[in-house]
Amino acid sequence: MFELNLIKDKAKARQRRRVIFLSIVSILLLAGLLAIFVGSLFWRETIKLKQANDEVTQISLKLDGMRADLDVREPAARKRRNALIEAWSEDVLVRQDRPFFNPILTDLVEHHPPTAKFWYNSIQLTTNTGGRAGDASEDTAAATALMGTRGLEANGYIQIEGSDVLTESELTQVARQMDGMVKLVGEPKFSLDVSHEIVPGGDAEASRYVPFTVRAAQTQFSGRETP
């Protein structure tokens, strides 16, 4: 009986050790599997992080390149476009606003008092440098004056057969008809110098030649008086 019990105890002890051993092995196996699972998650994150960092680096490089390129291109493009717009505006203004002398010459030929004959001794058209040129820089003053108004001074003789007052009134009417001249040099002012009139044959009632001057704009010619 004693031997039988001993054998039974040994068997039970063996079984207990087996159970304990299997439990420990199972626990360690499960822990190992879990560790492998966590490790795989870690590896996956590592790969994702590497990809994300690579993309960040690529985008950063591309951004830096684009920024450097645009920092050069943008001011240059803006400067060129603005300069071209200014150039185009200047071209338009020069073409539209340039002065023409033809209307002035036409006015001088076509507009006369109906009761008198005209002779011009001299006609002078000069740039009016006293106006807009003052605002321009020294380099561009000449161009500004070129595009500005003109001064006019013309003188000659007029053959009068009637009243000086009537002729002066007619000259004022004529001046108002000189549209081309008004645009470029302003309304012309006629003045008669009756003190220097020439009377051919001595008969002042019949016909006489009176010196006249026509002036326009603010230009003052050297050595001459302004009205």
Added chain:
Amino acid sequence: MADKGSGGAGGDWTAGIVAIFAALLLGSAAPIGLYFGLYKPKVADRLAAEEKKSKLMVDMDLMLARSARVTKLEDEGDDMAERVKAKEAPFAEPDVERMDVPEVRAALLRLAEKHHLSLRPERQQQLGAEVVYAPGIRIQFAKGLMATKLTIEALAYFHDFGRFVTQMETLAQEGNETAPKYIIIPEELTCTGDTNGGSKHVFVMSVYVVERREVDTIGR
């Protein structure tokens, strides 16, 4: 002995449970340590990298929009360059070295001949004297346009000179009468009557010929 035997079994179980518990603790330490020690910081790093990437993508969108604006600016510049070229087509070719506009001078000489403009008496004996000449003066406008001066000195009838001025100011292209060929701006004019009572008078006129620009260099 039986008591001893049952006492030994209890001790085995106790040792076994302690061992199992120890295995459980040690076994779970590895995955938990891996999880909190490696995995979680890596996730935080990845999220930070992705956040940085999304910020960079926003920057990239802004940069692309800026790039589109710059391209538009450049296109507008090209468009304006074409318009300036078209507008300046009738302007004269500049001759910077000689301060001359030879083709305009030649055209004005032909025009002067057509309208019977002759040299002033005092210049008729001068070698190489011509009715139209370039005094070598060039002026600049505020935005870079240049113009070269030409002087016209002539003896002519008033009506001839008047027609000359009319045609000069609206010098038309051959074959296209509405389009101006050159832009010529008169500066000053002095007409002096013949003191001997003749019909021919002396005309001295200065004009400026507007020159074409080097459009590719504007704003560069």
